[in-house]
Amino acid sequence: MSDATETHCPYCALQCGMGLRPADGPVPVTVVERPAFPVNQGALCGKGASAAAVLAPGARLTSPLVRVDGELRPASWPQALDRIAAGLAGTAERYGRDAVGVFGGGGLTNEKAYALGKFARVVLGTSAIDYNGRFCMSSAAAGGIRAFGVDRGLPFPVADIPRAGCVILVGGNPAETMPPFVRYLRELKENGGRLIVVDPRRTRTAELADLHLAPRPGTDLALALGMLHLVVADGRTDEEFIAQRTTGWPETRDAAMAHWPEHVEAVTGVPLPQLREAVRLFCGAPTGMVLTARGPEQQAKGTDTVSAWINLCLATGNAGRPYAGYGCLTGQGNGQGGREHGQKADQLPGYRKLDDPAARAHVAAVWGVAPDSLPGPGRSAYELLESLGGEVRALLLMGSNPVVSAPSSTRIAERLGSLDFLAVSDVVLSETAELADVVLPVTQWAEETGTMTNLEGRVVLRRKAVDPPEGVRSDLEVLRALAERLGRPEGFPTEPEEVFEELRRASAGGAADYAGISYPRIAAEDGVFWPCPEPDHPGTPRLFLDRFATPDGRARFTAVQHRPAAEEPDTDYPLRLTTGRVLAQYQSGAQTRRVEALNQAAPGAFVELHPVLAERLGVREGDRVAVVSRRGRTVTPARLTAAIRPDTVFMPFHWPGEANANRHTNPALDPVSRMPEFKACAVRVEAAD
Numbered sequence: 001m002s003d004a005t006e007t008h009c010p011y012c013a014l015q016c017g018m019g020l021r022p023a024d025g026p027v028p029v030t031v032v033e034r035p036a037f038p039v040n041q042g043a044l045c046g047k048g049a050s051a052a053a054v055l056a057p058g059a060r061l062t063s064p065l066v067r068v069d070g071e072l073r074p075a076s077w078p079q080a081l082d083r084i085a086a087g088l089a090g091t092a093e094r095y096g097r098d099a100v101g102v103f104g105g106g107g108l109t110n111e112k113a114y115a116l117g118k119f120a121r122v123v124l125g126t127s128a129i130d131y132n133g134r135f136c137m138s139s140a141a142a143g144g145i146r147a148f149g150v151d152r153g154l155p156f157p158v159a160d161i162p163r164a165g166c167v168i169l170v171g172g173n174p175a176e177t178m179p180p181f182v183r184y185l186r187e188l189k190e191n192g193g194r195l196i197v198v199d200p201r202r203t204r205t206a207e208l209a210d211l212h213l214a215p216r217p218g219t220d221l222a223l224a225l226g227m228l229h230l231v232v233a234d235g236r237t238d239e240e241f242i243a244q245r246t247t248g249w250p251e252t253r254d255a256a257m258a259h260w261p262e263h264v265e266a267v268t269g270v271p272l273p274q275l276r277e278a279v280r281l282f283c284g285a286p287t288g289m290v291l292t293a294r295g296p297e298q299q300a301k302g303t304d305t306v307s308a309w310i311n312l313c314l315a316t317g318n319a320g321r322p323y324a325g326y327g328c329l330t331g332q333g334n335g336q337g338g339r340e341h342g343q344k345a346d347q348l349p350g351y352r353k354l355d356d357p358a359a360r361a362h363v364a365a366v367w368g369v370a371p372d373s374l375p376g377p378g379r380s381a382y383e384l385l386e387s388l389g390g391e392v393r394a395l396l397l398m399g400s401n402p403v404v405s406a407p408s409s410t411r412i413a414e415r416l417g418s419l420d421f422l423a424v425s426d427v428v429l430s431e432t433a434e435l436a437d438v439v440l441p442v443t444q445w446a447e448e449t450g451t452m453t454n455l456e457g458r459v460v461l462r463r464k465a466v467d468p469p470e471g472v473r474s475d476l477e478v479l480r481a482l483a484e485r486l487g488r489p490e491g492f493p494t495e496p497e498e499v500f501e502e503l504r505r506a507s508a509g510g511a512a513d514y515a516g517i518s519y520p521r522i523a524a525e526d527g528v529f530w531p532c533p534e535p536d537h538p539g540t541p542r543l544f545l546d547r548f549a550t551p552d553g554r555a556r557f558t559a560v561q562h563r564p565a566a567e568e569p570d571t572d573y574p575l576r577l578t579t580g581r582v583l584a585q586y587q588s589g590a591q592t593r594r595v596e597a598l599n600q601a602a603p604g605a606f607v608e609l610h611p612v613l614a615e616r617l618g619v620r621e622g623d624r625v626a627v628v629s630r631r632g633r634t635v636t637p638a639r640l641t642a643a644i645r646p647d648t649v650f651m652p653f654h655w656p657g658e659a660n661a662n663r664h665t666n667p668a669l670d671p672v673s674r675m676p677e678f679k680a681c682a683v684r685v686e687a688a689d
């Protein structure tokens with residue numbers, strides 16, 4: 001490791017530590033282990049281990065592109081930036097400031113997310129900003145804030161997980177999405193702890209479980225209510241904890257008691273003995289954790305579903321003490337930090353609310369503007385995308401690929417295509433960048449320094465290991481250059497550490513307080529947990545031990561009711577489709593589809609069918625079949641497996657075009673988090689011809 005630069009993986013929220021050694025050839029660095037970083041202790045999955053391949057000039061953009069006569073053609077940086085500035089300013093002049101939109105990404109560093117939010121509010125003066133993290137864990141964030149007063153993915157370090165007595169993992173498959181995390185589940189079992197996995201599919205993660213519950217997609221809320229009903233009926237509630245540290249229990253208890261276990265069995269398809277066994281394991285353990293991922297969160301009732309699982313934790317006294325509690329396995333690399341620093345439609349840095357006068361005054365003072373000059377809250381991600389070509393006429397998009405990753409993706413591609421002006425900054429020519437008027441090639445993880453906040457709330461430092469190729473600039477340089485052209489050059493430094501120093505001041509006093517965190521400190525401590533209000537504060541690996549972050553210090557129960565998915569199966573569309581990821585691809589695949597080793601391991605989309613269903617449909621392994629929904633049609637090979645429910649089919653969502661699972665996904669939105677219902681919609685499967 002001595003000659004290797006210590007940094008972190010470009011992909012998921014585990015933010016595994018890795019080293020980068022200089023190398024000869026088109027790929028300028030070699031990824032090596034970094035055993036000292038505590039989260040992954042040297043382990044990397046195939047995505048992280050092969051990440052350097054995207055640094056090669058042949059795999060990525062190295063020149064700005066400008067659309068001329070309908071074609072994207074190489075252009076100089078001044079030409080490209082002038083065109084963007086003219087496109088954004090012209091639109092604002094013609095239609096008003098809110099006609100200019102900004103769309104960010106959960107993979108951007110904290111510094112970029114902060115600068116992008118500031119750019120939108122201060123330079124463009126628009127309320128129309130949101131980011132793709134809205135599609136990731138926003139329901140968990142909303143549920144966490146509702147119950148605990150603050151949202152931090154995990155309120156404890158991952159190292160606490162093996163010390164729990166029982167862990168319920170709901171709708172997550174870390175064995176494929178973040179394999180180094182699995183060691184914590186294995187250690188849990190080695191320590192005598194129990195693992196319950198809730199997933200409609202018997203995934204690689206479910207294979208590890210002591211108990212696998214396979215509910216119908218979209219019924220996790222009912223499952224949690226059924227468990228709570230049994231907890232109450234069996235007298236297994238923690239009355240002392242409920243009395244001393246919570247509010248809202250009577251209404252929540254009554255709501256759970258209205259959901260009879262027999263009814264829950266009928267709704268979820270989970271046999272009642274399994275439900276009872278889950279309660280026995282969870283309540284029989286000295287401490288319990290519930291971890292959710294996208295399964296329960298990406299629903300039109302995602303926030304209530306998260307609340308139902310939190311209620312189970314609170315009723316059993318499993319919160320606010322060591323080795324117990326609720327947490328969310330955040331997905332994107334900076335899904336956590338990306339939602340703390342102001343690129344979300346309703347937020348200012350420090351996890352402050354944009355409609356809070358005190359928050360506006362604090363941040364406006366740091367930015368040197370009048371509080372009333374800041375726009376108000378804007379639309380959520382899907383609503384912003386849906387308004388393209390209508391109320392929003394021009395868009396600046398950074399580090400996101402909604403043509404593949406947004407729900408009802410055909411519709412979103414049409415909306416993007418109807419814009420007067422689209423500018424995209426990205427590392428590669430993604431499917432969304434292909435639609436742009438201007439594409440800017442920007443630096444990536446190994447070529448720049450910046451901080452990320454992992455799923456534990458640990459702020460880590462990515463370090464520059466190699467110079468970018470000629471023709472590539474950083475997103476911070478892009479924002480500075482655009483701010484100059486749009487008449488506000490001050491306040492947009494291009495050095496990441498300078499941006500971070502301002503972020504510290506802007507976040508000071510907020511829920512996500514970074515004031516005591518600095519680059520030297522992160523480097524010395526291998527990450528610092530927020531909140532960390534002072535330089536001599538130790539950081540906060542475990543939240544809520546003394547009090548919850550609510551005004552009265554108590555956690556809040558929320559009474560919730562089961563309701564069906566927004567789109568239930570019927571005679572035309574008799575099956576449920578659920579979506580997810582595979583081991584060798586990441587999110588929209590914009591980067592990982594350019595890595596040969598990963599493409600060999602996962603070359604394309606497929607649809608998983610239970611053999612019983614396949615026989616009924618006359619489908620054999622490998623047959624090309626059409627999946628048809630109200631929103632689109634896809635054609636992929638069939639993969640037969642008994643690991644999925646016979647009433648459910650599964651598609652991974654990493655591929656574009658006729659293989660794109662998000663052609664089907666339903667943009668019905670959660671009323672609180674505005675999360676679309678990615679995880680449950682109605683489809684039919686038929687012969688491709």
Ligand code: SF4
Nearest residue numbers: 009011012016045048
């Ligand atoms: Fe990268 Fe996530 Fe794999 Fe770790 S688990 S190497 S962070 S993709």
